[in-house]
Amino acid sequence: MALDVSACILDVWYRLGFSSADDLANETWLTVAELYQFLDDAVKALGRSTGVFLTYDATIAVTPGLPTYALPARHVFTESAWLLYADGHVQLLRLTGVGQLFALDANWPTTLGDPTRLSLDAQDVETCILYPVPLQNATLAQVCETYPADVALGGAALALNPVLQDMLTYAALAGARSKESDSRDGDMAKHFAARVAMYQAIVESLWGSGN
Amino acid sequence: MTLGQMKALVSQRLNEAGNPVFYPASEIQNALNESQRLWCLLTLCLEKTATWNTAPTWTHLLPLIPDYLAPLRLTTQTGMKVRPARISELFALDSQWPASVGPTYRYVALGADLVGIYPTWPQPLQLQYAGSRIRPRFPRSSTNNWSSLVATVCEWWKEGRSSRRCCRCSTNSSASRTNTRSTFARETKANFTTVCLSN
Numbered sequence: 001m002a003l004d005v006s007a008c009i010l011d012v013w014y015r016l017g018f019s020s021a022d023d024l025a026n027e028t029w030l031t032v033a034e035l036y037q038f039l040d041d042a043v044k045a046l047g048r049s050t051g052v053f054l055t056y057d058a059t060i061a062v063t064p065g066l067p068t069y070a071l072p073a074r075h076v077f078t079e080s081a082w083l084l085y086a087d088g089h090v091q092l093l094r095l096t097g098v099g100q101l102f103a104l105d106a107n108w109p110t111t112l113g114d115p116t117r118l119s120l121d122a123q124d125v126e127t128c129i130l131y132p133v134p135l136q137n138a139t140l141a142q143v144c145e146t147y148p149a150d151v152a153l154g155g156a157a158l159a160l161n162p163v164l165q166d167m168l169t170y171a172a173l174a175g176a177r178s179k180e181s182d183s184r185d186g187d188m189a190k191h192f193a194a195r196v197a198m199y200q201a202i203v204e205s206l207w208g209s210g211n
Numbered sequence: 212m213t214l215g216q217m218k219a220l221v222s223q224r225l226n227e228a229g230n231p232v233f234y235p236a237s238e239i240q241n242a243l244n245e246s247q248r249l250w251c252l253l254t255l256c257l258e259k260t261a262t263w264n265t266a267p268t269w270t271h272l273l274p275l276i277p278d279y280l281a282p283l284r285l286t287t288q289t290g291m292k293v294r295p296a297r298i299s300e301l302f303a304l305d306s307q308w309p310a311s312v313g314p315t316y317r318y319v320a321l322g323a324d325l326v327g328i329y330p331t332w333p334q335p336l337q338l339q340y341a342g343s344r345i346r347p348r349f350p351r352s353s354t355n356n357w358s359s360l361v362a363t364v365c366e367w368w369k370e371g372r373s374s375r376r377c378c379r380c381s382t383n384s385s386a387s388r389t390n391t392r393s394t395f396a397r398e399t400k401a402n403f404t405t406v407c408l409s410n
Contacts, residue, residue: 002273011245014238054322056269079321080298082309090307141309143269143298143321159273160323161280163248163343202252206281207322 003160005151009035011169016176029181033153038175039168040151047147051208060140067133071126074146081118081142098122101131167199217243248343255341263338268309268331273324282320284339293318301329
């Protein structure tokens with residue numbers, strides 16, 4: 001993977017006035033773990049507000065008679081979905097709200113047939129439901145937005161171009177400068193947050209907004 | 212212009228020519244690297260070409276091409292253009308497209324690095340893409356207006372340094388530099404405009 005999160009920390013300590021990375025590690029008003037927390041917040045915000053972390057998922061096996069399925073881990077929104085049948089046939093699934101399902105078919109929860117629609121709000125969160133209730137085995141394939149695993153001390157890498165390490169660096173600086181302490185600097189915190197917003201705007205124009 | 216010359220110019224403008232102390236050379240280089248990364252992201256000017264051996268319909272490109280930013284052109288080995296499309300357009304074109312096999316002539320790019328091709332075909336494609344530099348070095352010689360970039364880095368970097376406060380006593384390390392904050396954004400924008408237009 002591309003972006004090494006630990007590289008952001010190496011760009012942070014001297015901008016906060018520490019004389020070395022060890023100096024930062026021995027500090028009390030700000031810990032390295034907190035910096036990683038600020039990075040984690042920024043990455044999750046990026047995943048929610050922009051269409052960066054898109055992935056293709058075909059791990060959900062559809063079985064006859066079962067309309068409800070758990071969504072992939074860290075799922076945010078489904079961009080497009082379709083069913084892959086064993087014989088090679090493909091069926092596009094139209095994303096449909098529960099209100100539209102009731103308008104379409106008053107008995108939609110029990111209607112049987114080959115699914116043509118997918119609803120994300122008809123059941124619990126983190127689940128999806130197929131309409132009609134499927135009659136045969138298939139694979140639910142989807143292109144979906146996700147958010148990455150937690151960024152924490154010792155964590156590895158993000159599926160992002162390294163050019164965005166500066167955005168995360170500024171997010172850590174904004175978090176550090178806005179933390180209540182003797183070293184708090186509201187003006188600079190706003191300044192760094194504006195830098196993060198600038199990067200988010202570039203990312204959004206380049207890779208799209210979130211859902 | 213070499214990296215060393217650029218660092219020397221920055222030090223000179225920071226009134227630390229010869230023996231930089233308050234603004235170490237390593238931090239100047241970090242600022243130059245950051246400015247070039249942002250420049251690549253803003254302008255997509257760093258065009259590169261790679262051969263992509265396609266296999267499945269969907270591929271994440273970053274593990275294959277670590278500096279991939281965005282696709283610019285995709286062609287087959289024979290030079291035929293593979294045209295961009297949206298998923299909805301592919302379904303309108305062919306309702307069975309995810310399972311189609313044959314010579315590729317459409318692709319869809321989504322998110323930071325997800326690319327799908329239609330139809331699927333085990334052939335190498337030529338990918339021209341906008342890239343970035345992970346730890347960049349500047350060209351050894353160039354006719355570009357690098358002095359504007361140096362000026363930008365100076366202002367940018369002075370701004371960052373002006374915020375440096377002693378983490379123990381909370382005093383500004385250089386109060387005289389805080390007046391750069393109000394004009395920083397305007398100057399940075401102007402300088403970047405100059406650089407981008409001159410290239």
